[in-house]
Amino acid sequence: MAAATPNPLVAELIDRHQETLDRALAAIESRDYWTPYPEFPKAYGETGAADGQAAFDALLGSVFRIEGQPTNGDLVSGEASPYGIELGVSYPHAEADELIAALEAARPGWAAAGPAARAAVCLEILGRINARSHEFAQAVMHTTGQAYGMAFQAGGPHAQDRGLEAVAYAYAEQVRLPKSANWTKPQGKRDPLSMVKEFTVVPRGTALMIGCNTFPTWNGYPGLFASLATGNSVLVKPHPRAVLPLALTVRIAREVLTEAGFDPNLVCLAVEHEGGTIAATLAVRPEVKMIDYTGSTGFGDWLEDNARQAQVYTEKAGVNTVVLDSTDNYRGMLGNLAFALSLYSGQMCTTPQNLLIPRTGVRTDEGSKSYDEVVADLAGAIDGLLGDDARAAAVLGAVVNPGVLQRSVAAAGGEYGELALAPRVVASPEFPGATIRTPALVKADADKPDDRTAFLGECFGPVAFAVAVESTEAAVELLRRTVREQGAMTAGGYTVDEGVEDALVAACLDAGVSLSLNLTGGVYVNQTAAFSDLHGTGANPAANAAYCDGAFVASRFRTVEVRRHG
Amino acid sequence: MAAATPNPLVAELIDRHQETLDRALAAIESRDYWTPYPEFPKAYGETGAADGQAAFDALLGSVFRIEGQPTNGDLVSGEASPYGIELGVSYPHAEADELIAALEAARPGWAAAGPAARAAVCLEILGRINARSHEFAQAVMHTTGQAYGMAFQAGGPHAQDRGLEAVAYAYAEQVRLPKSANWTKPQGKRDPLSMVKEFTVVPRGTALMIGCNTFPTWNGYPGLFASLATGNSVLVKPHPRAVLPLALTVRIAREVLTEAGFDPNLVCLAVEHEGGTIAATLAVRPEVKMIDYTGSTGFGDWLEDNARQAQVYTEKAGVNTVVLDSTDNYRGMLGNLAFALSLYSGQMCTTPQNLLIPRTGVRTDEGSKSYDEVVADLAGAIDGLLGDDARAAAVLGAVVNPGVLQRSVAAAGGEYGELALAPRVVASPEFPGATIRTPALVKADADKPDDRTAFLGECFGPVAFAVAVESTEAAVELLRRTVREQGAMTAGGYTVDEGVEDALVAACLDAGVSLSLNLTGGVYVNQTAAFSDLHGTGANPAANAAYCDGAFVASRFRTVEVRRHG
Incomplete structure (x- = not known):
């Protein structure tokens, strides 16, 4: 392993990139926002x-x-x-x-x-x-x-x-x-x-x-x-x-x-x-x-x-789960979830699959909402987000491969359960040959064995389950068990109750999944930022690193x- | 995972041990000598x-x-x-x-x-x-x-x-x-x-x-x-x-x-x-x-x-190897090696097993020494170190188990090759029932297939091989190959030649074993110091960490x- 022939470019590159490296080293310690690579297309x-x-x-x-x-x-x-x-x-x-x-x-x-x-x-x-x-x-x-x-x-x-x-x-x-x-x-x-x-x-x-x-x-x-x-x-x-x-x-x-x-x-x-x-x-x-x-x-x-x-x-x-207990921003929650489910047609390893909704209802700033109301409102929020084809295409992208398309078709046919929202074929204004589908929202009951079989397996792609659970406590336990047994890249929770928040955090620490709480704005559970967020934990079956x-x-x-x- | 009930002792322990922890954290960065635990029995x-x-x-x-x-x-x-x-x-x-x-x-x-x-x-x-x-x-x-x-x-x-x-x-x-x-x-x-x-x-x-x-x-x-x-x-x-x-x-x-x-x-x-x-x-x-x-x-x-x-x-x-090329302190080298081979009857995972000696001889401050001379002088150094039973027992300790004893017996019977030094039974003044044996030094030739079979397998315990090799270059190559194929916890080298030293370092970096060079005093190839030396590398078959x-x-x-x- 003799020393490489010194190449003048190497010294120049070290010099050129030293500040970026130093700032990256500082960023991974502080975990504050930082990037040297602008994310706005116009910056290029x-x-x-x-x-x-x-x-x-x-x-x-x-x-x-x-x-x-x-x-x-x-x-x-x-x-x-x-x-x-x-x-x-x-x-x-x-x-x-x-x-x-x-x-x-x-x-x-x-x-x-x-x-x-x-x-x-x-x-x-x-x-x-x-x-x-x-x-x-x-x-x-x-x-x-x-x-x-x-x-x-x-x-x-x-x-x-x-x-x-x-x-x-x-x-x-x-x-x-x-x-x-x-x-x-x-x-x-x-x-x-x-x-x-x-x-x-x-x-x-x-x-x-x-x-x-x-x-x-x-x-x-x-x-x-x-x-x-x-x-x-x-x-x-x-x-x-x-x-x-x-x-x-x-x-x-x-x-x-x-x-x-x-x-x-x-x-x-x-x-x-x-x-x-x-x-x-x-x-x-x-x-x-x-x-x-x-x-x-x-x-x-x-x-x-x-x-x-x-x-x-x-x-x-993995099977990513969000628990809906309560919120002080019902519209924000619905909008955030609608986008999280729709972005890239649910084809992110971080997209939520199961939304756990207590049968006793979700307390919100607009009053208590029953399971059926939440499901209907979420379906409405997705519809609203994706109503216009051009906008829908920009959010959804296209279906990556025939395997994913097949699951959308199966969902449309009711194979996973009763539909709260059927997938819709979207036409791309730019690419007539594009395969684009809106997400299917499937109703499920945590206490029905057939439903559990459906929503506890990974259903990668534009299919999400609105799962009725007995209570928030049952939802937290189902989250924990899902992460332990099926693995998960992400978990989410909505609650204004400190006790519920503690229980959610405890379940996520115990099962080994990172948790996003009360996202109602421009951050989505599926997105992690380098230098700040960890992507995966390595502590559950979805990933070993x-x-x-x-x-x-x-x-x-x-x-x-x-x-x-x- | 609720917070543990606070126990007042925990805070006290954090306080009590903070300085030791801080100094340990500094030591693993500086790698200078440090310990909080005195190694002299009288300190206790x-x-x-x-x-x-x-x-x-x-x-x-x-x-x-x-x-x-x-x-x-x-x-x-x-x-x-x-x-x-x-x-x-x-x-x-x-x-x-x-x-x-x-x-x-x-x-x-x-x-x-x-x-x-x-x-x-x-x-x-x-x-x-x-x-x-x-x-x-x-x-x-x-x-x-x-x-x-x-x-x-x-x-x-x-x-x-x-x-x-x-x-x-x-x-x-x-x-x-x-x-x-x-x-x-x-x-x-x-x-x-x-x-x-x-x-x-x-x-x-x-x-x-x-x-x-x-x-x-x-x-x-x-x-x-x-x-x-x-x-x-x-x-x-x-x-x-x-x-x-x-x-x-x-x-x-x-x-x-x-x-x-x-x-x-x-x-x-x-x-x-x-x-x-x-x-x-x-x-x-x-x-x-x-x-x-x-x-x-x-x-x-x-x-x-x-x-x-x-x-x-x-x-x-693993099979630990020392290459003997040249030295400016022949007596120091012999004494150091004699101790390294004898300490705890060669029952350390870090004890050298194979000493590679060029047939062309070893240049020393006492003139060039032939393979036979080096082997005889090393045997003499071991004999000198262990001539007195009480002193021998203090260096050798006892044979750990019947498996190791069996190898000493086999060596004594010539099973591994011609003996340059036969193992000797040592009586412990304190423990009449102790099983104590001096190391066997076996002569071997790197170019003889039977010899290679003997010295290339791990022969854990008080058996070392003085291996004649064609040249220093051949010794370095044999070291590299031994580490790669058999694994090693340590490697050693003696040389006053800068080119040989470079070749030894390159071989050890390549094969993934740490190298001790020209030890002639109170540090032995088998010993590593915490906070400073790495024990093993994880880069060769002897250890994965x-x-x-x-x-x-x-x-x-x-x-x-x-x-x-x-």
Whole structure:
């Protein structure tokens, strides 16, 4: 592991990004709002949106080559825009053996470069991604179905925030030990024992990042950058339906690595057809020491059980619950929930699925509301939010894939229970081929076994359950049990009663899920802000890790000590 | 998880131990020498040794009851002093179900107490253990075979140091996030979004600490205290031959917990006969979320493969190597190595096993020494060190168990190869029944397949190999390969050549083992100092974790966030 040939760009990058890194390090301690990546599309120049569109259009129908990466010559394609446009991008395929060999060979110089150089290179990669946020927004929109505004924010600056947050955590963790320390142990009247000790961070090996269909960048960047910043080589394996955003990411990472004098094969792309098994093949390779995965519980559990040689970080399925006890802002609550359920057609891992409503009613500033009234008012709020097709399309985005559409269809057919609100087909003014559905709101009774079976399984997509429960106490217990048994990424509660609030907090601490209380304004239970909010906890079955904490980065490297007498 | 009933002792303990905690937190950053627990036996009072002996004697032949812990009424015994004295201590047995139920029930109050209270309680436990270091020394001596001086230091203050180090890491990790933070996000001309966010540490569940035969406290305390300090309940499962030191530990922990108003069943003891399978039964219980294990590779691998529900920290077997290239202090090198090989009869996981000596000879301040000369001189140094039985016994201690004795016998019979130094039976002046053997030094040739088979397997105990290698370069490569394939807890090197030193460092960084260079005085490759040296790296097959770093503590708890508008 000889020191890398010094490249003048590395020193320049360290200098260029020092302030951003310092501010990120301060932000993860203070947890106040901060970002270096503006979330307003207009911040990216007057022609930013048009330039991004043009760059995206130029990719359509092309072969997305990755210079210098091994390939067997085959091409893979298969992405399908939920907006109905033809993408036609194809990607070079590579064999697992060749990819692993390239990743392993690329690592020594990067491992020797040290935490500061690696952080700076990662920030440069993120900076270049940020500058192309409009292009990424198009790529995210047409692979995930997110509406443009959301694809821009969640797929662009917010994803970059999560990447930067991971770099900051990784950097902080790597510099907790001094590079060199003097140790002097008194020996009574004899001379003290004295040593010089050097501590060097060493990477674990090759990391595998397995991307998801809905948030390829937002859910992909934490693991990708945490592994890269700690000296590992990273193999990016996108979901077959959401390759482009990560292919662009890999290309930019390789470009920066090359310029900075490192081997671009530190970051490689593994693409396969839908239904392929390369992820499973790669996951059990002895060289693969870290796996970051977002997706189904089935494959997540398989990875945890089978990739024993690797540190496995998973985010899987869960059932998110909101308890409605009481509120001093009934309209605000309804509006907030309507938006939370509608945003990206309920296709966020953080979208509430079950709204628990006591049969005894919900106390509000407009008087006590019965279960039926709350359900009707919520249905009305959703209808109001999504009444206009253009506005509905901007909130809902499009249905990401046929599996989700099937659940919307099943809900419409009454398969999950009586409908309080039927899904509606929305026409996109811009994309006639888009598949857009409003959420279904299903009525359920916590005390009916069939209903429980329906609402206690994850029903990913635009289907929510308004669950009648005996009392607030029963609702809190059902929340606790749901989180423990099914897992959850989020929990919400509405109450003006201190005792109920305490019970909700206690249940969430006990079951291990983060709680949003009384959201009635512009913050939604499904959204978390990097540098401030944790995404997931790692304490319930929905995920075994959180974005981002010490545990997410600390095992991605080890420290080797060299000691000698001083 | 309601707040625990405030107990006045908790506030007092926080106050009492604050300075020690602060100094420990500073020490793990500076890595300079520090300890609050004096390692000189005389620091513990004029009658300390006699009092410890009396306390130990009072335990002999007794039933070691643990008040308030579940038991099925059966008693377990089976410890055998390597010094030949009759111990006759028996311990109450308990069923796994009952133990787990008690541990689970005990946790809520402890989980709610918070990091500061937990750290203070842990420091009080360590403080009381420290005050009884002479008693622990007897218990460690007569279960592990360590000589009294070593049993006192390594089993007492040094083990306590490692426990305190783990508490400090655990505390630091738990307070990285603020308890509460304000988050204010500008919204252009509109009012900013504003939230208050609370971050609460929650434990993972029940931790299982599986102790080893040779260092029950030193290897046991890091995991025990790391898990306890992060809010978990801890089940201590000692090695059947080394129960007493951990039984004493559990009793003291329970005493402090009770006084501080916590449920003593937060720390329970699981004892079984040798050959029992309770560790395996407990390890796969769903409630067990952390396992700390020191012992054989076989069971360590089994745990890693089967205890999927738990975070598993293992320290297993390894083959430690020292490369002898050149030295400016030949006598110092020989003396240092002779002591390193002899200390506790080579029964440390950190004892060098293979000394790689170039056939081209070792350059020294006394001229170039051939392989044969080095081997003969080293044999002479060992003989010199251990020539006197009383002194030999004080260095060697006793052979810990029949398995180790068997290897000494095998070495004596030439089973591992030609002997440069035959093991010698040493009589203990104090303990006629003690089993004491000097190390065997076996000659081996790196280029002979039979020899390689012998010296590349772990040969735990008083057997070392003087391995002839073609050149220093070949020695460095053999070191690298040995670490990668067999694992190692330590590596050593002697060289005055800068190029060789660089190559040694590069090989150790690459293979993931810490390196001690040119030790010729009072520091030995087998010894690491808490707060300064890492024990293990977690980067090679000998161990998947290190004492102590962020990775050792960060996954023992999770953080739950509660947010609301401020």
